[in-house]
Amino acid sequence: MTHLALVAVIVDDYARAIAFYTGALGFELVEDSPSLTNDGRPKRWVVVRPPGAQTGILLAQADGERQQRAVGDQFAGRVGLFLQVDDFEASHRRLVSAGVEFATEPRREAYGQVAVFVDPWGNRWDLLGPA
16 A cells, blocks of 8 residues: 655744644644754654544754745745645634634635635645535
8 A cells, every 4th residue: 555644844843833733723743753863963753644644744843044944935835735624614613713824715616615724834725625
């Protein structure tokens, strides 16, 4: 079997990222382990994922100037992450009440309901509901 295991998202701070993903988005903290960079400096291996999902997000704290510049702009201003939910209205209400910033109002498309939200770093996400 082959599946996509992880997608990395560069963040500025592990604690802030874990709080957003587990608090606002309701993801599970799957792993938070000490690790080392290629040159032996300490770092962490932090993985979150939606409950029941196989694919997770590796939260990678920016290391160096180049990575700092990429925080929040990994997708060059485009929507780069897509959160599919069963109950769009309830999920939208929950995210709004958690303080998540929405860049667009909810709308219906041929593929389902959608609204664009922005994470604390500026990455754009689609919240997607069924058609």
